[in-house]
Amino acid sequence: MGKRYYCDFCDRSFPDNLPGRKKHLNGVLHQRIRKLHYDRFRDAAAILADEAVKKSCKKFQRTGECDYGNNCRFSHMTPDKLRALQEQAEADKRPKVEDRVPTLEDWLTKRSKKNQLCQANTDSSSQNLAENSTPVHTVYTLPPGFPPLHELPPSLHPPPPEGWPNQPYVEWG
Numbered sequence: 001m002g003k004r005y006y007c008d009f010c011d012r013s014f015p016d017n018l019p020g021r022k023k024h025l026n027g028v029l030h031q032r033i034r035k036l037h038y039d040r041f042r043d044a045a046a047i048l049a050d051e052a053v054k055k056s057c058k059k060f061q062r063t064g065e066c067d068y069g070n071n072c073r074f075s076h077m078t079p080d081k082l083r084a085l086q087e088q089a090e091a092d093k094r095p096k097v098e099d100r101v102p103t104l105e106d107w108l109t110k111r112s113k114k115n116q117l118c119q120a121n122t123d124s125s126s127q128n129l130a131e132n133s134t135p136v137h138t139v140y141t142l143p144p145g146f147p148p149l150h151e152l153p154p155s156l157h158p159p160p161p162e163g164w165p166n167q168p169y170v171e172w173g
Contacts, residue, residue: 009033036070044089051077051085 005016010030014020024030039047057074060066066076077085140158142149149157 009037032071044085044092048082048085048089051075051082 003016004013005021005024006013007024007030010024010033012024014024054073054075057066057072057076060072060074060076066072066074139161142152142158146152146156
């Protein structure tokens with residue numbers, strides 16, 4: 001028994017030889033299934049461009065069904081679907097705030113604001129310490145993209161809000 005070639009698109013296997021593979025890969029059924037597979041991953045702008053070129057299918061508009069289905073060379077898009085597709089394509093073009101890569105200037109301005117706040121807090125905390133003798137606690141936040149706190153190892157947990165407890169000095173060894 002020789003080697004067999006398995007086609008993931010068609011879910012078929014056949015003897016692995018050049019003529020057999022060439023015949024299968026150039027076959028209409030394989031081409032159709034492969035196109036359907038890759039069409040699922042197309043973005044809205046590409047679909048909209050293809051659908052805008054096509055004429056609308058008369059039978060689909062009359063009955064809501066077409067004998068050719070996905071193989072029809074005419075468009076089965078209704079005006080509502082085309083409008084929704086156009087809105088989605090425009091939304092995909094707009095850059096998202098999360099996708100924007102921060103620049104050095106953004107980081108520096110954020111850092112200077114943070115330092116100013118820390119300076120203001122230390123000035124007010126030193127006044128508070130003199131008046132109340134109670135320390136001001138810093139609240140730590142995890143950086144974006146970190147897993148939830150319960151999934152982090154103990155070495156990556158932020159310190160508790162009240163700070164680490166003072167342990168008596170014990171000499172080791």
